[in-house]
Amino acid sequence: MHIVVCIKQVPDSREIRIDPNTNTLVRQGVPAIVNYYDLHGLEEALRFKDTVGARVTVISMGPPSAEKSLRQCIAMGADEAVLVSDRAFAGADTLATSYVVALTIEKVAQEFGIVDLVFCGKQTLDGDTGQVGPGVACRLDYDQLTYVEKVVALDEKNHTITVHRHLEDGVEVVQTKLPALITVLTELNKPRRASLPGVLKAAQYKPVVWSTNDFANIDRSKIGLKGSPTIVSKTWVPEPRKVNTEMIDGPSPEAIAADVTKRLWSSEAASRLGWA
């Protein structure tokens, strides 16, 4: 088995603040991390490696600094890491990103061996679209299983995989044929810590780096800003809804409760609810 795990290095958006004076994002000092959904994809791949034996290749499209995230994946137990990095990739939306990620998987398959399974995260912390996984699956012509919270069975003989897909109102049990692409939820597993041998390997490790020139058949009109149909035209901090807050006070909880109840019953909401 050869499993490819797609990872993206992202700013930890939980740490991003808005400058109240300029209404712009403050990115300084925001740590870059591996998109945490992707670590769950890696963990699942590593479990296959531990149980049935698999080769795990981690790939990322990103700036040179994303090497750090790839090394973290090596430390956790991935066998190989590929960084696809080129200024020409900058400004990619999900259509252009999935093109390059799919090309990379194709090249990984040619150079490191046939790919059986691809893991992506449910979504990223920054772009947050969840569109790259389905895009890559379409381009590779793999069947896609999205929002997977459990891998139930892998049948190596019949080349099938069975999973639980999480939906709003329940869980769908789905089976498909390999090769397939799976996007994962955090419920899937608990990512392991790096092992000592892993850390030692990672310290020495240099990821394979590919740029546009390494892809023989790349169509340059499909990458980066040029290959991206969507354009972010503006970003702004939304005005909070203006409400006239009435603060209720009183001598006792009971008095306050009675006052609130009275106001509720004379409110528009009460008539909409058919109370009054």
Place this chain on the structure above:
Amino acid sequence: MSDMKLEQDQKQTPSENAPKMRRDLSPSEAVHEKDWSDHKGILIVVEQRGGIAKKVSWQLLGEGRRLADKLQTHLSALVIGSNVSGLAKEAIYRGADNVYLCDSVELENYRTRPYSKVCLAVIREYKPEIVLLGATYTGRDLAGAIATHLPTGLTADCTQLDVDENRLLLASRPAFSEKMLATILCKQYKPQMATARSGVFLALPLDPTRQGDIITIPSQMTEGEIVTQVLDFLEQTDHVSLEDQEIIVAGGRGLGGPEGFVMLQEFADALGGVVGASRAAVDAGWIGHDHQVGQTGSTVRSKLYFAIGISGAVQHVVGMQNADMIVAVNRDPQAPIFKVAHLGIVGDLFTLVPALTEAIRAQKRNSGSVPVAL
């Protein structure tokens, strides 16, 4: 551009066959120069399970109606499933001018390939300028596939939609953990596609006098050609759908533990409502994730919303700020929740909630009003 009868279904075992990309799937320079003026109208892809439509689909028809009127164009719905002709009618009653109906046994359960092929067939034939889907798990799965095949731009998880004088879709979505909104355009490709969040837009009331054509679309794959199999659906029986509730009583970290939610449930029962929660309470394990309101939970539009022991973080507020009437209880007078509340009470929730429960019960006894049926 590839046509509908794709060759992908002769899948071979991975050891025999290296992946081959379908290189015809991405935009090329030629696309940019294309004249798109033959693309007209708005298409809403209706999502259903077991013949029941997702609320977001009707909400999108409501919003789609507004946009179509502004563009002076038509609004269409696409209904896919098995035994779903009733939904096609309902789509007309909910605002569609016409409906494309693809009704076939192998479409009973959602599966990416057969569903996306139906969507692609309709989009290529009828050429809408805008295509909208719900940003549900299924909607995102499907939209991602369609946009890649067409190809076109896809904006994710929008909470505001509009159109401008150049007929561009202004699709706005929260960014950076809801701290900002970003407006995204797709200028050089048609259709312009977006998924939109449930609970944000308003559905139109059912109007059975509305009329429109229902156009039958053939299914694009036979069962034998479909690799993916849905083996089972484990329905979550205690699932609560906050999005449909009229009265929500939400509790946060201030409740201190699961016992706090027992008290809150009593209050909710007195009001005839259901219990909601902040992420802090859900993450602490005091109540299930179904109950979570906010960015990573439900977006609600209830008529009445109580926020009890909830500070009012932006990720919570985005999920409840559209409630008609918001009442906040918090012991911290500076808590940001008071900025969005209509009524605010500063004090200890452990004495206020039982008092409120009693007062509501008394009022209901006196006014003879029974809790609203939900």
